[in-house]
Amino acid sequence: LFVSLFIAVSAFCNAGFDNIGAYSLQEYVHDPLINLVVTTLIILGGIGFSVWFDVTHNVQSIIKNKCKSGWKRSYRMLKIHTRLAINMTLGLIVVGTLVFLAVEWNNPNSIGNFTFGEKVLTSFFQTVTMRTAGFATIDFELVKPFSLLFFIGTMFIGGSPGGAAGGIKTTTFALVVLLIISEIKGQKHVNYAHHTIPIELIRRAIVVIATFTLFLLAGVSILMLVEDQPFLYLLFEAVSALATVGVSVNLTPELSHISQVVLMILMFVGRIGPITILLSLSRKSRKTKDQLYAKTTILIG
Template structure:
């Protein structure tokens, strides 16, 4: 199987490796050894769960706690970890640790999988990713232990803490606590803030971690006040944009949720003021593709759901565990549209000019993502016409953005609708553009460099 993958191109290798992990996870979860004696899950339920785990989405037709025993939940943890870090990065890590050389094609596959600009020094990069991932998840699990061990006992408390830490960092949205996500813990600052911390760290991207760490290490070597003042400017443009967009989107989501749901007794209306702020902040963070919830979205106001969908569509940042079109893509598209309106020649930001190929790629990603969303919405409208349209839109955006929140629609959706959701989750995790390239690359082996006579066309 590995030789079969090696012969494939970069984009096809990413797609096939994802399908391979899903198939393996599905077979393992379908075994009786993975399930509780009282499990009511069907074969389609196991497949849906496997897709959602590997695509780190969080949508499920059957609750984990009611379906899988300890062994099955360990399989769930492994699938979430593979989905969060990427199978290609794991393969590369194993190859490097075995002392083998990795080919240029493999490096390109890893580069595409991790959204890196270059293919240099992968051995150190991958080792650092895995080390920091396990450190951050370990810290998160330790914090969860303070809550779950007193509630569940040592063994179950530790296992639940590990499950939650991996799920939150990988932006997977799964839990083994019950059937209502974290709604029972809406007033618990430890659970809310720890989950939010893990979601943000997993969603900002690995390259941002390394850039911040590199500059912090340099900062420790310099005690001059001027250096301290220049710290933010010394960060790479990518890091500064990611941090800025993350802060803006979380602030926007917190404020709008707080205002719109302030008097809604079905969500946060009956909470004390501090809990309203915490719940609003948590929803803003989880809409970045995490999938946890501390309120019931089926009773949220339509305007709130609409703004949630905008946040889910944008998603997290490149090179991390989040989905969506990514914050950087969204920024480039907005800047491009603004400059077109202003009749500006170049797309500029922070005293830098984005090259034309970058703006073209951002526009293509946005358009392909939107067309995929519309196709999925059309399909779901046909298979489940009785469901409220707004909730169908919410479900489609959640699946494609690998967010995993639902307005209680996933468990009751039709089997045909589940197939569409699985397709959307896979598209959202691998990337619609990557899948499109994998299907059309043979036709595009020879680049079309010829040019015809120019033609004018009325548009707009």
Template sequence: MLKRISNWSISQKIAISFAFVIFTGSLLLTLPISQLPTSEATYLDNLFTSVSMVCVTGLFTQSVYESYTIFGQIVGMALMQIGGLGLMTLIASVITRFKKRIGLRNRLAVQEGINRGDARGFREYLSDILKYTAVIEGTGFLLMSFRFVPLYGWGRGLFTSLFLSISAFCNAGFDNLGNVSLVDYVHDPLVNFVITSLIILGGIGFSVWFDVTKSIKCFSAKKGKRSLRIFFRSLSLHSRLALLVTVTVIAVGMLFFVAVEYNNPDSIGTFTFPQKLLAGYFQTVTMRTAGFATIDYTTVYPFTLFWFVITMFIGGSPGGTAGGLKTTTFAIVVLMLYNEVRGQSNVNIAHHTIDKQLVRQALVIFMALLGTLILGASLLSILNPEVNFIYVLFESISALATVGVSANLTPTLGRLSQAVLMFLMFAGRIGPITLVDSLAKSDQKVPDVEFSKGNILIG
């Protein structure tokens, strides 16, 4: 059996590792020790929660607060942590920690899971991921304890801070406060900025962390002229593009949200201007695959929901805990269209030409994600014809991009509709292409045949 597993394709190993954790988590959440006496969660509810936690989404049919004991919530934290970093990454980290060797196939599977292109410094890279994760989550836990310990006491306050820190860093979006996420803390700067910082750090990608850290060390030791521009140019092309798109999406999204909702009395119309900016900043950051909310999304205008759909589709950056299309993939597709309009055959950025194979892959990922979204939203719309389509689309992309925000629709859906959401969450976490590839026969070779050139009119 082990020999057979070792011969599985990389996509199969990634898909099966997530499926295994999901099934195990659903069983653990179903145990009596995990359930509150007043819990109404059935096994299907626990399965949905397990899928959502492992796929770091945040959607639920029964809330964590009303369903699970401390033990059940600890299981939830473990599922979110495993889902955020990936089971194979954690196993490989433990193996390499004890100076054991892992096979080439498994190493490639882990590299695929963390979006790492080469195996240089593999052991140190995995070790650094765990160290940075512990430091960032620990810092978030410490800062949030200043808010929740005075509110709930030492025991519950510290546990709540830890739960939220892990959930935010893993971009999971779960909380153990109640049924309305962080709505009660919409004007709290500490909670807002700590949560959003954890979301951004978790979603920016492991490689960007290490690149920025390395550049800071070199920048600090360097003598002579120093400037932010010089520091930015010292970063790799990937890091620069990921950071630039991230900042742009957050800034533009915040301005759009505040401008559209400025006078909406049901959302932020009664807030002061600084409170509106804070709410706009939080919603834009959380839409990049985090799943927390400080306002009720049923109160915003339809255009705001549509803009949120676009933000969720873009998602976070590769190699982190975020989902969605990914910032760099989105940038390559946009640059491809821009250069095509200008009549250029190459995709150029910052005096670099992107490899055409990479551009092709970005376009394939874009179309695969869009196609999966259309399929999921269509199925949900057919199953729920009475629901406004913008809410169906909002819930669909929230599941597929592993965001987890909700317009209070998921708990009201039937089991078949919830199954569609579970499929979207799973496909979004491992990637639609990886999912399809994992279902294909690993030994089936498709020849790369080239025939005579054909001519078709387009446009």
């Protein structure tokens, strides 16, 4: 009972560690009950409490008013942030599951010898846990390099704001993607779901990603100077620490004390947020004012 409670709390809080042993949940790779319960807790804990409140409020309104307008209209009643967070979460899960399934389909060291249902279940679990939580039902040291690189990207994105997950957050990533799409189309404003997103939010999203990337590059650079390990493994460890995921390619125990301290710093920075650290360290003088000068142009790209 205690082990079950520990894992449930760890999953919901996206902590990603358990009290079973060094092999995490690998013994339960084919157990649908454990896989689905743990992934459900991870998703609910990482999607953000504002999404919870919004969905709950709308469901209560539908029940109270006996609304029979259908799920599509009920979905449109949700806030824009809620819809974006849900869409991004579902999209990342579906894409991640399909990518891992395709890449590792014939890999005998991961899921190559599983049945079709077992392959889908394992791929789904790894996709969910590798974004935010850090549990494992397979040995990540045995997967293909592309799978590690893909998971580095999903860990970097992480969960949604206001939840227990880490990373730059799904909505932050979505805003930058929407900005790129708007630039490609030649549009002046960034729009989503028939709403225009303020430029201030776009700037903050870019700053968050840039700050996150700078801390990551600094951490990986130190690890490369200290350790004689493959770059992909060091990058995987650094992103896992910064995004507070908690997974490893069985490398963390072999690292030097300096590298472990670097990982601890990255975990601390990732938990409170890179942008929070920069704001807390900055000293803005009361005499400082926003100044506007004559416009100029600079070549980029």
